[in-house]
Amino acid sequence: MRVSQIYAPTLREVPAEAELVSHQYMLRAGLMRRAASGVYSYLPLGVRVLQKIMNIIREELNRAGGQEILLPIIQPAELWHESGRWNEYGEEMFRLTDRHQREFCLGPTHEEIVTALVRADVRSYKQLPLMLYQIQNKYRDEIRPRFGVIRSREFIMKDLYSFDRDEEGLDKSYQAMYDAYSRIFSRCGLDTRPVEADTGAIGGDNSHEFMVLGDAGEDLIVYCQDCDYAANVERAECAPFEAEEGSWQSLEEIPTPNVTTIEKLVELLEIDASRLIKTMIYLADDKPIAALVSGNNNINEIKLKKVLQCDTLVLADAGTIEAVTGAPVGFAGPVGLEIPIIADYSVSGLVNAVAGANKADTHIANVNINRDYIPTKIADIREAKAGDKCVRCGGTFTSARGTEVGQVFKLGTKYSKALKANFLDENGKEQPIVMGCYGIGVSRTMAAIIEQHHDEDGICWPISVAPFHVIIVPVSYKDEEQRAAAEKLYEELNAAGIEVILDDRNERPGVKFKDADLIGYPYRITIGPKQLQDGNAELFIRSSKTKVVVPLSEIVQHIKSLLNR
Numbered sequence: 001m002r003v004s005q006i007y008a009p010t011l012r013e014v015p016a017e018a019e020l021v022s023h024q025y026m027l028r029a030g031l032m033r034r035a036a037s038g039v040y041s042y043l044p045l046g047v048r049v050l051q052k053i054m055n056i057i058r059e060e061l062n063r064a065g066g067q068e069i070l071l072p073i074i075q076p077a078e079l080w081h082e083s084g085r086w087n088e089y090g091e092e093m094f095r096l097t098d099r100h101q102r103e104f105c106l107g108p109t110h111e112e113i114v115t116a117l118v119r120a121d122v123r124s125y126k127q128l129p130l131m132l133y134q135i136q137n138k139y140r141d142e143i144r145p146r147f148g149v150i151r152s153r154e155f156i157m158k159d160l161y162s163f164d165r166d167e168e169g170l171d172k173s174y175q176a177m178y179d180a181y182s183r184i185f186s187r188c189g190l191d192t193r194p195v196e197a198d199t200g201a202i203g204g205d206n207s208h209e210f211m212v213l214g215d216a217g218e219d220l221i222v223y224c225q226d227c228d229y230a231a232n233v234e235r236a237e238c239a240p241f242e243a244e245e246g247s248w249q250s251l252e253e254i255p256t257p258n259v260t261t262i263e264k265l266v267e268l269l270e271i272d273a274s275r276l277i278k279t280m281i282y283l284a285d286d287k288p289i290a291a292l293v294s295g296n297n298n299i300n301e302i303k304l305k306k307v308l309q310c311d312t313l314v315l316a317d318a319g320t321i322e323a324v325t326g327a328p329v330g331f332a333g334p335v336g337l338e339i340p341i342i343a344d345y346s347v348s349g350l351v352n353a354v355a356g357a358n359k360a361d362t363h364i365a366n367v368n369i370n371r372d373y374i375p376t377k378i379a380d381i382r383e384a385k386a387g388d389k390c391v392r393c394g395g396t397f398t399s400a401r402g403t404e405v406g407q408v409f410k411l412g413t414k415y416s417k418a419l420k421a422n423f424l425d426e427n428g429k430e431q432p433i434v435m436g437c438y439g440i441g442v443s444r445t446m447a448a449i450i451e452q453h454h455d456e457d458g459i460c461w462p463i464s465v466a467p468f469h470v471i472i473v474p475v476s477y478k479d480e481e482q483r484a485a486a487e488k489l490y491e492e493l494n495a496a497g498i499e500v501i502l503d504d505r506n507e508r509p510g511v512k513f514k515d516a517d518l519i520g521y522p523y524r525i526t527i528g529p530k531q532l533q534d535g536n537a538e539l540f541i542r543s544s545k546t547k548v549v550v551p552l553s554e555i556v557q558h559i560k561s562l563l564n565r
């Protein structure tokens with residue numbers, strides 16, 4: 001390929017719309033262009049990178065027993081009604097109606113359609129296990145698309161579905177995918193960390209996310225410094241607190257005019273936030289409940305929702321809070337409340353704590369659990385944070401931001417039961433198929449690679465996914481000798497099967513070098529007058545920014561050895 005011919009328009013300026021480095025470089029290096037909010041077109045260099053990522057995925061999944069299929073993007077509403085997700089999915093789903101008024105959606109995920117596919121043809125245990133996957137566009141109508149392809153409305157995903165006869169089979173499939181994912185991301189040059197995750201809208205019992213750690217990440221994770229426990233904060237378990245020592249003292253009202261926040265209360269009373277009971281009033285399926293957590297912690301609403309087993313959970317409005325507590329917002333406390341109370345472990349061990357008094361401008365001291373209030377339930381409902389004790393080993397949690405590039409789920413029989421995907425076992429008995437599902441964000445993986453491999457000049461692609469391995473840059477393409485040497489080397493590298501691009505433009509060398517650095521070809525061979533006199537060229541290694549002089553006659557061999565061929 002020649003630079004004069006390839007459609008790779010680079011940009012000098014940072015596009016105003018792009019916050020993340022990966023988003024900026026994908027636009028500036030001419031890998032993609034925005035078509036609409038959260039919708040992108042990929043240009044030739046971007047497609048080359050995507051195809052390399054997809055090929056790595058295919059190789060590893062095929063090796064693990066996966067078979068590639070291609071499912072439709074347009075899916076009939078009936079299947080989503082069968083699974084119960086047509087309404088559950090909400091506004092994130094792109095919905096459409098055909099000319100006969102039949103409803104469809106643009107697939108945000110494919111559990112329904114693949115389950116329906118398999119139920120039609122799988123009859124016997126002899127046809128299991130099965131692992132089917134596709135690489136396909138997905139559609140989610142995000143409220144706020146951002147960060148380029150990291151949170152977009154159309155994105156490329158690989159999704160694999162496993163079908164087993166029992167839990168034991170599912171465990172094997174899950175482990176096979178977990179291992180394949182580790183290999184896929186490592187081959188893409190990504191440093192990922194598998195963390196325990198919430199199963200969210202997909203459902204199921206068990207899940208891991210593969211996270212790329214970095215400040216740009218949208219997710220917050222905690223991991224233990226002493227063991228290998230790591231989890232998304234949405235899901236991270238918190239250890240119970242030990243009960244404090246001390247004797248109960250009598251309740252005592254404290255005047256706290258206009259002190260409606262934990263910060264103000266800590267300042268006024270000169271006590272640690274951990275001594276305070278924070279009382280949050282929620283509406284769980286439209287009924288008020290109180291959730292208690294210590295002042296230095298936050299409620300994890302996902303955990304709270306699971307404890308309450310409710311369908312909807314929202315913070316109560318001021319009117320409800322006033323009606324329930326008899327006080328304005330900011331003075332709620334558990335003493336005297338007549339609604340269900342869920343207490344987090346962080347308050348269950350407190351002796352003589354401070355809480356709101358359910359009375360304007362008043363708090364109450366020496367509050368003791370089981371004397372002054374009786375919780376409906378004591379549970380883990382807080383958000384894990386750095387410094388917390390590890391549930392597994394008692395070590396200390398550290399927190400980090402991460403971007404999810406892949407997720408593996410054990411679905412169990414959630415979809416097979418709903419869609420009646422059954423098989424006959426050896427005894428002729430009908431059983432639901434046991435399923436798992438496994439996703440990789442392909443376009444997102446590309447962005448994550450850039451987040452981990454770049455510098456101030458541009459992208460530094462790992463060899464495995466680079467759009468080309470080598471760029472040849474003659475300092476002056478007009479110069480006859482340089483042109484001849486460059487063309488000859490171009491032929492030789494092509495003949496050796498090395499992916500090479502030749503910068504044959506009549507541009508200043510500075511412009512050519514800047515483009516090469518921005519796009520991030522791993523190796524640049526510069527052919528200039530001085531070195532050419534001695535039959536040499538300069539080899540520049542993008543990732544380390546090192547230069548070596550190599551005889552022209554040895555360059556092909558040299559590159560081959562760098563590429564491990």
Ligand SMILES: [Zn+2]
Pocket residue numbers: 224225226227228229390391392393394395396
């Ligand atoms: Zn630990």
